[in-house]
Amino acid sequence: MKLQGLDAWLHCLLTDGLGPARWLALMQRWGEPEAVLAARQDDLAEILGPALARALMDTDATQPDRQAVHDWLAAGPWRQVLRLDDSDYPSGLLNTPCPPPLLFLLGRRELLQRPMLAVVGSRHASVQGAQTAESWAEALAQAGLTIVSGMAAGIDAAAHTGALRTAASSVAVIGTGIDRIYPARNQALARQLAQTGLILSEFPLGAPPLAQHFPRRNRLIAGLSQGCLVVEASLKSGSLITGRLAAEYGRDVFAVPGSIHSPQAKGCHRLIRDGAKLVDCLDDILQELRLPATPVQSPSPTPASPPADEAESRLLEAMGFDPVDADILCQRAGLTADVLSAMLLRLEMAGRLETLPGGRYQRTA
Known part of the structure; x- marks a missing residue:
C-alpha cells in the first residue's frame, strides 16, 4: 500500500540517510512525497544511489x-507538524538554500508569521x-519583534526569558x-515556551542532542529571522555560525x-571585523530595522541590585x-586584603560583580 498525506512525508523524514x-x-523532480514513493526504484537510484533508493521503498521500516x-x-x-507545502510555511525559511521539508511544532504556530529577530550567544554567559x-530581548519584543533563539543555557535562555514577558513572545529552535x-x-x-511561545524542531521524535x-x-x-543579535561569544561559539549564516542569507x-x-x-569582535554592526544600545538595532525607538537604552539588572554604600561604590x-x-x-582602592575580600563577597552576593577564572573579578553593571 502506498503511503498518503502526512505518512508519506514522515516516511521520507524517517528514512535513514535521506536528509533534507x-x-x-526528489521533491524538485517529482513534486510531492506521494509521487516520489510511486516512482521507479531505478529512477530514484539516479539521485540517491541503489542502497538508499531501496531503503526509501521499504515503507514498512518506518511504520x-x-x-x-x-x-x-x-x-x-x-x-x-508543518509541511513545506503548507500556506503558512515561514517565508524566511522558504528562501534559504535548504529549508526543512517538515517541522514539528509545540505551541503557538501563528508566531511564525511575525517579524522575528534572533538573539544568540555563549552557553557560558557572564x-x-x-x-x-x-x-534587550524584552525591550525588542515590546517593540514588536518575536525573539528567536536555541533554548541553550546562557544567552539563549536569558533571551527567551525576557521575550516571554511580552505579547510578541519567543520561538525556540532546538537540536x-x-x-x-x-x-x-x-x-x-x-x-513556558510551549504555553505562551513556540518550540520547533526539524528532527524526528526522540532524536538526541548530537x-x-x-x-x-x-x-x-x-533563516527565520530578519536579523541576528550576538550578545556574547567566544571564538569557538556556535553562535558565530548563526551570525555568519544570517549574513549569507x-x-x-x-x-x-x-x-x-x-x-x-x-x-x-570578530563578527564586527567581518562586517556585523556594533551595537551598544537598543536604538542601534531599532533604527537599522526601522522600528520605533524604545526608552530602554541599556540593560538593567533583573531584579534590580541593591545600592552599594559609599565605600563599595x-x-x-x-x-x-x-x-x-x-x-x-x-x-587601586588602598584596601587591605581582608577588607577587600569582605567587600567583594558582599558585592558578588548583591549581583554587582562576578568572579572569573584565575581569581579575577568584573563588574556586572
Missing part, C-alpha cells in the same frame, strides 16, 4: 516511528551578558526531537562589543569594567 538536501532534490508521531500529535492541541540578553528537552535544566523554560544537529538548528534560527547581523580581555567578547569605580585581580584592586 536529497529529499528536496512504528510514524505511529509514534501520530500518538504524539493526538496528545495535545498545540502539537502540530552575569552581565545574561542581563543584557534578557533585558533534538521535540519530545526531548536539552539541557535538562531548561525544563521550566520549555514549559553535535552535528546544532549547526543545522542554527541555520533555522538565522542577507540578514542584518548585530554584535555587542565587550572587554578586549574577555574571551566571551572575542567572537563578537568607590571600589566599583576603582575596578572599572575590565576583569581585574585582587592584588591590583588592593593597590
Whole structure:
C-alpha cells in the first residue's frame, strides 16, 4: 500500500540517510512525497544511489516511528507538524538554500508569521551578558519583534526569558526531537515556551542532542529571522555560525562589543571585523530595522541590585569594567586584603560583580 498525506512525508523524514538536501532534490523532480514513493526504484537510484533508493521503498521500516508521531500529535492541541507545502510555511525559511521539508511544532504556530529577530550567544554567559540578553530581548519584543533563539543555557535562555514577558513572545529552535528537552535544566523554560511561545524542531521524535544537529538548528534560527543579535561569544561559539549564516542569507547581523580581555567578547569582535554592526544600545538595532525607538537604552539588572554604600561604590569605580585581580584592586582602592575580600563577597552576593577564572573579578553593571 502506498503511503498518503502526512505518512508519506514522515516516511521520507524517517528514512535513514535521506536528509533534507536529497529529499528536496526528489521533491524538485517529482513534486510531492506521494509521487516520489510511486516512482521507479531505478529512477530514484539516479539521485540517491541503489542502497538508499531501496531503503526509501521499504515503507514498512518506518511504520512504528510514524505511529509514534501520530500518538504524539493526538496528545495535545498545540502539537502540530508543518509541511513545506503548507500556506503558512515561514517565508524566511522558504528562501534559504535548504529549508526543512517538515517541522514539528509545540505551541503557538501563528508566531511564525511575525517579524522575528534572533538573539544568540555563549552557553557560558557572564552575569552581565545574561542581563543584557534578557533585558534587550524584552525591550525588542515590546517593540514588536518575536525573539528567536536555541533554548541553550546562557544567552539563549536569558533571551527567551525576557521575550516571554511580552505579547510578541519567543520561538525556540532546538537540536533534538521535540519530545526531548536539552539541557535538562531548561525544563521550566520549555514549559513556558510551549504555553505562551513556540518550540520547533526539524528532527524526528526522540532524536538526541548530537553535535552535528546544532549547526543545522542554527541555520533555522538565522533563516527565520530578519536579523541576528550576538550578545556574547567566544571564538569557538556556535553562535558565530548563526551570525555568519544570517549574513549569507542577507540578514542584518548585530554584535555587542565587550572587554578586549574577555574571551566571551572575542567572537563578537570578530563578527564586527567581518562586517556585523556594533551595537551598544537598543536604538542601534531599532533604527537599522526601522522600528520605533524604545526608552530602554541599556540593560538593567533583573531584579534590580541593591545600592552599594559609599565605600563599595568607590571600589566599583576603582575596578572599572575590565576583569581585574585582587592584588591590583588592593593597590587601586588602598584596601587591605581582608577588607577587600569582605567587600567583594558582599558585592558578588548583591549581583554587582562576578568572579572569573584565575581569581579575577568584573563588574556586572
